[in-house]
Amino acid sequence: MIQADTNKKVVVIGAGWAGLSATHHLAKQGYDVTLLEAGSYPGGLVAGWKTGGGKSVEAGIHGFWYPYKNIFALINELNINPFTTWTRSSQYSPAGLEVESPIFQDLPRLPTPIGTFIYTQFKRLPLIDRISALPLLYALIDFDNSDAAWRRYDYVTARELFKQFGVCARLYHESFEPMLLVGLFAPGEQCSAAATLGMLYYFILAHQPDFDVVWCRGTVGEKIFRPWVEKIEATGAKILANKRVTDLITDGNQVKGVVCNYETFAADAVVFSVGISGIKKIVSHSASLQSREEFRNLSNLGAIDVLATRLWFDRKINIPRASNACFGFDKTTGWTFFDLNALHDEYKNEPGTVVEVDFYHGNQFISLSDEQIISIVQKYLATCIPEFAIAKVIDSSVIRLPQAVTHFSPGSYRYMLPAKTSFNNVFMSGDWITSRHGSWSQEKAYVTGLEAANLVVSYLGQGVNANILPVETDEPHIQTARNINNTIRDISQSIIPNFWLP
Secondary structure (H helix, E strand, O other): OOOOOOOOEEEEEOOOHHHHHHHHHHHHOOOEEEEEOOOOOOOHHHOEEEOOOOOEEEOOOOEEEOOOHHHHHHHHHHOOOOEOOOEOEEEEEOOEEEEEEOOHHHOOOOOOOHHHHHHOEEOOOOHHHHHOOHHHHHHHHHOOOOHHHHHHHOOOEHHHHHHHOOOOHHHHHHHHHHHHHHHOOOOHHHOEHHHHHHHHHHHHHOOHHHHOEEEEOOOHHHHHHHHHHHHHHHOOOEEEOOOOOOEEEEEOOEEEEEEEOOEEEEOOEEEEOOOHHHHHHHHHHOHHHHOOHHHHHHHHOEEEEEEEEEEEEOOOOOOOOOEEEEEEEEOOEEEEEEEHHHHOHHHOOOOOEEEEEEEEOOHHHHOOOHHHHHHHHHHHHHHHOHHHHHOOEEEEEEEEEEEEEEEOOOOOHHHOOOOEOOOOOEEEOOOOOOOOOOOOHHHHHHHHHHHHHHHHHHHHOOOOOOOOOOOOOOOHHHHHHHHHHHHHHHHHHHHOOOOOOO
C-alpha cells in the first residue's frame, strides 16, 4: 500500500548526470526527492570505483569540452577543482601520427570554420582532400537542430551525407569517420546524418574554441560525483542504490508510485534519467509502460558496446600528448588512449606508465578473454608509440560495457522521447532525449535533467526553474546564411507540394 502524504514527492530513476541534475535542483526547491539507482553506486557509466587492490578504475574516460557551460557552472557551485588545464590531443593510424590539435582559444579567433580548418595540424592529409569538405558547409547551415531539420536528415546515413556533398574518400576515411567512431561510437554507415551534423557542429565547428577539452584529474566518481552527492543529500534528498525499477503504479494518465520488485515509492511526479538499455529493460518488466505506444516503440532504439581497459606498465614511456584518438586499426571500431600519469593526480608520481585505452563499437572484442584483450591493446599502443612494445604490463583492468552508449542510428529520431510523455506527471531526461538546447553527451544529459526538473516545478507548482545556460549563439555569418536558407526553403515549400520523401 502507498501511504497518503501531503508532501510533494518526486521519484527520479537513474543516478547519472541527468538524474543527479534533476534531483539536485528539485531538492533545492523543497521537494521530497528519492533517487533510485539500479547499480551499486551513483554515477552510471561515468562513475569510477576502486579495485580490490585499491586502484582507481572507471567505465571509460570522459572529456569536458569548451561548450559545457552548464557543467562548468555546476563545478563552480560545488566549489571544487576537478579538471586539468586545457589539453592538446593527437590522432594516430597504423601509419603513425596523423593529426595534432592546438589549444584553439589561445590562437587568433577566426570566423567559423576557418580557424578549425587552418589551425588543425594534419601530418599526411593533403590540402586538396581537405578542401573537398567545403560543400558540406551547406548541410551544416541547413541543419539548425530544429525538429524539422532532424526529420530531414535522420533517415540518411552519415556515409551517404558525405558522399552526397562530394567529400573525397581519403578525407572521409581519415578524418570524418574517425570522428564518428569516437563521437557517435559507430561507423558512418550506421550513424544518422542528423546526429552527425549536430555532433560535428557542437563539438568542432560552431566556434573556434569548441574542440578545446579538459579532463578530470581522477575518476569522475571521486572528483565530481562524490562531492555532488554529498551536497544533494545535505538538502534532504535520498539517493538509494541497488534499486531496480520494475513497474509503475498508474491511475489513468497519472503515476502514483514507482515499484522496485516488492517495494513501492509514492510519487507525485517521476523523472526517468536512464540510458536506452536501462529504459528498455524497465519497459520489458512494466505492464503500465507497455500499454503506451511511445514506450513500446523504444524497442526500435539501440545501444553500442564499449570496452574500457587500464594498463600499468613497468617503465616510463614518453607519450607526446595526454589524449589521443586512433583509427584504421579495425574497420568498425574507434579507440582512444590517455596518459594517466599526465592527467590523474593519483598517478603523477607513479614509477611506471598508466594508460587508459577505450574501444567504442567494440563488439568484436567483448567476448575475448582479458589476456587476449590486453595483448591487442599493447600491440595497438606499440603501433602508435614503439616504446610500448618493450614494456611489460604489470597490472591491468578490463571492463566490458555491452549496450552502454546511445546509438544514433538512421531513422532513430522518431522513436526518441521528448521530455514530456503521455503521462501527465512523468518526464524524461538523458543524452538520447529530444531537446532543442543543442548540447551533446554529458552536457546534454545534465541539461535535460534540469529541463525535466523545470517541468516538474511547472506541473507541481512549487519552486523556481533552474537557470539553463544556452549554447553560444551562431556567429553572424552563420545566422545570416541560415536566415537566407530558411527563407528560400519556406518559399520553395509554398510553391512545391509536399510530395517527395524527405
